[in-house]
Amino acid sequence: MKRIMVIDGGPRKNMNTAAMCEKFAEGARDAGAEVKVVRLYDMDFKGCMSCMACKLKNKATNICKFKDAISPVLEEIATADGLALASPIYFGGITAEMHAFLERLAFPWLSYNDYSLTAPKKMPVVLMETMNGTPEQNNSQGFGTKEMCIAAALGQPEKLVAYNTCQVKNYDNYELGMFSKEAKLQWRDEHWENGLQSAYEAGKRMASAD
Ligand SMILES: Cc1cc2nc3c(=O)[nH]c(=O)nc-3n(C[C@H](O)[C@H](O)[C@H](O)COP(=O)(O)O)c2cc1C
Numbered sequence: 001m002k003r004i005m006v007i008d009g010g011p012r013k014n015m016n017t018a019a020m021c022e023k024f025a026e027g028a029r030d031a032g033a034e035v036k037v038v039r040l041y042d043m044d045f046k047g048c049m050s051c052m053a054c055k056l057k058n059k060a061t062n063i064c065k066f067k068d069a070i071s072p073v074l075e076e077i078a079t080a081d082g083l084a085l086a087s088p089i090y091f092g093g094i095t096a097e098m099h100a101f102l103e104r105l106a107f108p109w110l111s112y113n114d115y116s117l118t119a120p121k122k123m124p125v126v127l128m129e130t131m132n133g134t135p136e137q138n139n140s141q142g143f144g145t146k147e148m149c150i151a152a153a154l155g156q157p158e159k160l161v162a163y164n165t166c167q168v169k170n171y172d173n174y175e176l177g178m179f180s181k182e183a184k185l186q187w188r189d190e191h192w193e194n195g196l197q198s199a200y201e202a203g204k205r206m207a208s209a210d
Pocket of ligand 1: 015
């Protein structure tokens with residue numbers, strides 16, 4: 001049975017990013033995979049501590065050796081059959097938690113002998129982003145340079161982006177004058193279910209890939 005890890009880098013349990021993660025997980029489970037969804041905001045961990053333990057002479061390792069709550073997750077990813085990473089876009093990039101997580105995941109991949117990037121195992125990767133921006137008004141660098149590291153170490157990721165998400169359930173209750181409630185709801189009607197379906201299909205594809 002395939003084992004797939006889904007890392008949710010958003011703080012909200014019942015909103016856009018979490019919904020994309022759940023749909024992806026549902027698709028993968030429906031195709032027979034064992035799926036674990038990890039919510040980074042529920043975990044007490046730090047970004048890279050620069051301890052350099054992963055670069056010790058004759059003891060270099062491509063799994064982070066610093067021990068905290070994220071350590072078992074990093075170990076599980078090392079032997080997984082697939083990985084999905086999801087984040088809302090904050091100030092044009094991934095969240096601080098996702099950033100901290102990727103420091104821990106990817107710094108041990110990087111060799112300071114030759115700048116190569118080597119993960120314990122290659123695997124299919126899906127990157128999911130949710131954001132306020134539309135495809136035309138998009139300030140996002142997404143996963144940025146981390147995407148390049150992921151591509152080199154794990155394999156070229158598939159990307160799913162949910163644009164123009166509803167940031168709140170009820171626009172009448174907030175000072176969000178830049179956004180038209182009607183336009184947001186119309187976009188949601190026209191795109192949101194398709195976005196979820198794409199996440200579901202991506203999960204299914206990952207679980208059923210050879
Ligand atoms: C601190 C913060 C910064 C944000 N910055 C951006 C941004 O730069 N670009 C953008 O398109 N959306 C931005 N957003 C909107 C979120 O990316 C968007 O609402 C996302 O879908 C929220 O995900 P969630 O519903 O899973 O929490 C920001 C939201 C917050 C809270």
